[in-house]
Amino acid sequence: MNPALDISQNKPLLWLMAIACGLCAGANYYCQPLIASIQQYYQVPESEVALTVTFAQVSYALGLLFIVPLGDMLNKTKLIPALMCGAALGLMLCATAVNLPMLWVGTIIAGLFSVAAQVLIPLAAMTVKPEKTGEVVGFLMSGLLVGILLSTSIAGLLSDLIHWKAIYVASSLAMFSLGLYLRGQLPTLPKFRINYSSIFRSMGSLLAEEPRLVLRSWTGAFAFASMSILFSTIALLLTQPPFNLADVMVGIVTMVGVFGALSTQVIGKWADRGYIRLLTWIGCSILAGSWLFLYFGKTSLISYILGYALINLGLAMVHSCNQNIIFRLRPDAKSRINSIYMTLYFIGGACGSAAGVYAWHHGGWSMSCLTGLGFAVAASFFALIDQLYQARAANAKS
Template identity: 75%
Template sequence: MQAELDISQNKALLWLMAIACGLCAGANYYCQPLVHSIQQYFHVPESQVALTVTFAQVSYALGLLFIVPIGDIVNKTKFIPLLMSFAALGLLLCAFAVNLPMLWIGTIIAGLFSVAAQVLIPLATMAVKPEKTGEVVGFLMSGLLVGLLLSTSLAGLLSDLFHWKVIYAVSAIFMFILAFLLSTRLPTVTTFKMSYHRIFQSMVQLIVEEKRLVFRSLIGGFAFAAMSILFSTIAVLLTSKPFELPDVMVGVATLIGVFGALSTTKIGKIADQGYTNSLTWIGIAILALSWGFLYFGGTSLISYILGYGIISLGLAIVHSSNQNIIFRLRPDAKSRINSIYMTTYFTGGACGSALGIYAWHHGGWTMSCIVGLSLVIGSAFFAVLDRLFLNKTQTTQ
């Protein structure tokens, strides 16, 4: 299971992998601050354009379920650049879209294959010493989250300066470049001989046998669903009264989340010391607190920005704690474990986005905040079950 080198000592490669994670994650979020511009360009209802956010997350979840597990049985050095190249093709399709369905198709293709980041992360855990797992995963997650957050700002900026399609074209070019660079630098790790059909049988077995994987997946899924309420409502909230912000400012408003994203390396180091349970509850408490600020953010931009920053930090803490735990469960099945976890995580995100749209149209911002807080409570419920299961397991040993 060991790689030919310990990548924790190869800072250049780690930075390249982190940038690739960020670019792949960002590919699914460009449309968030662009909903209004896309709606005007194609002359369709805004609610139809908002579905692009949901399509991106659903396709990403499908890629996590059906593509990421293959990482355990193929040469990741070739597989990861191939996935990134296909994602770049999807982005190019978005860049040249002549109607909304074409944009949806490009979004779905990009979403399916940008899961390359979720093959990169298990690869990293296989190529470092176990005591470095949290730190390295945290570093890559910093890249992923910063890329996700910057993607909305850059999309809004390029839309205001040039055209909303520019971000897709530029991103596709960089994706191709990174795919090539990684193809010559990624370490080679041991793979397993297993059929595609057998992969899914083994994943069912993992779900049955690894209760903590199930609980941690649901904790992450509900937490991400809570934040995804913002993903589908941010454009409609901040471009309407009393804010009436342009696309670029909608993206800038999310930059506060970068501070939470940059904290994941430090969080990973703390998690490596065995404080994952405490970190989980701290993260959930921060998530709950954020919805107080976000509620008042319906009329106060400062409160909204603070709430966005706080919820980003809370999610980063919960997610880093979850990953530190699950990657230690079965060293021989890290891609499959990550597939199960991240599929649940992004399915939660897709449901959160859809719930955000529904809540907005049936109760405005107040209803959106109520739903968001309810989802945090759901995350806390499964955190309790996870702790009870852990206590029971430790008692019987």
């Protein structure tokens, strides 16, 4: 790492990168509080509109798999702004969509190119000292998670004040402007001499040679699947009796997750100090326990809000610990490692969203909660396997 490139000392640039991460991530979640409004606008079944969340996450996962690895091959300073402009184009297509399929196309384009955030994060990890990795990555993750949460609140607010399409117009313009500005601000790093086909062969090698990458990826995937059940069901639950909340109120409810999002920098600092195992288990426990509050949230808004806050905190802890581990595995392959991890992470999210819709329509809120708890238990299982593997590897060295 070239000390001259250490962005941990450049606070304005870190803030801009965190905002960019938030804009990119938030682009995939605007539809969550808007499902009822979109359904009324296009006059299509509610279940079809709910699939928009799944399309966003599937396309994001594809972008993670096929686009993010380019960060180890191309100039990140040019790649990141280009991706942000592509996402802005997708968002503008959503804003001008005349039917639901057109909205889906715009959502897919935005999802594919909004992976710019996942090129920004490895870039930051490559320009700081190892002992600062958790803190800086945690700061950018705070921006990313706050962006997701604010996106739903602002989407609901603009829907009530103007129109549900307003958020797509505003976000598109903001994404395009910030992408162009970052082009002249991001540090330039040397490119690795590797071609596109070699990238995927090397990713296969990473999966075979780094068991902790695999185990932590599955831990993150199931943890995010547990959380993502709420993404596709929150509007279905809160816009119906006994709550009957408007779009803006659904968005405001999600704001309690900001506390979990803002905790990622602190979690990163503690992870840097060697408390990864403890933080992982606390996170998994909170993740599972949150579903008890969410279950009673069927009739109690306070219980739902507490559960939503806790599940965000639990996910933030697990995810921060996962990234702290994987970014230390291969310093020369951070983009590819992040691609593998985040691809599985968002595949888990897409499966969670789809499972949430299925559970809702076949067993109601009780089935949705049981499914979410099952995903949380699965995340804990893979965290346990990772712990056992690490202990065995340590004993083998001694």
